Amino acid sequence: MKKYFETKDTKDSEAGEMVFLTPSMLVVWGYFVNFCQMKKLPCLITNISSKTRNSTVDIHRSGRAIDVRTWTWNAKSIAAAEKYMNEKVGALGAYSKGSGKRKVIHYEPTVKDESGKIIKGEHFHLQVAREHQNILPKLRGRQ
Ligand SMILES: [Zn+2]
DSSP states (O other): OOOSOEEOOSSSOHHHHGGGSOHHHHHHHHHHHHHHHHHTOOOEEEESSSOOTTOSSOTTTTTOEEEEEOTTOOHHHHHHHHHHHHHHHGGGOEEOTTTOSEESEEEEOOEEOTTSOEEEOOEEEEEOOSOOSOOHHHHTTOO
16 A cells, blocks of 8 residues: 555554644645655654644644654755645745744754754644635635
C-alpha cells in the first residue's frame, strides 16, 4: 500500500487528532498532501495539537495548524511548496502578526538550546484563519 503521509510514532496519536481540525485546515492539508504526492516528497506530521514554545495564540490546540517535518527537503522543494500552497489556498491562511497579511504556510528553521541540542527540528507550519463560514467562495478561481 502506498503511503501518502505519516505521523510521528509517539504515544500521542497525531492521526487521531485530525478529527479536531477545522474544515479549512482539512482543505489546506489536502492540498499539501497532494503536493507531496506529486513531487514524491516525504510528508511526516510532527505536531497537530501540542502547544508550541513561545506560542502566544494557541493555534495548534484550536485545530488550525499542522507541523510537517522538512529535514529531508531541499531548498527548492521548500520554495515550491510555499508557492503551490500560496497559490491554491493562500486565501485561507491565518493573519500574520507582523505584516497583517494572510499566511498559510511558514517555514520554521531548526531551534537549538544553549548547549546546541535540537529543541525543535525544521518544519513547515501550516495554518488557517479563525473562520467558520463557508470557505469555498474564498477559493473560487484558484483551482
Ligand atoms: Zn506549528
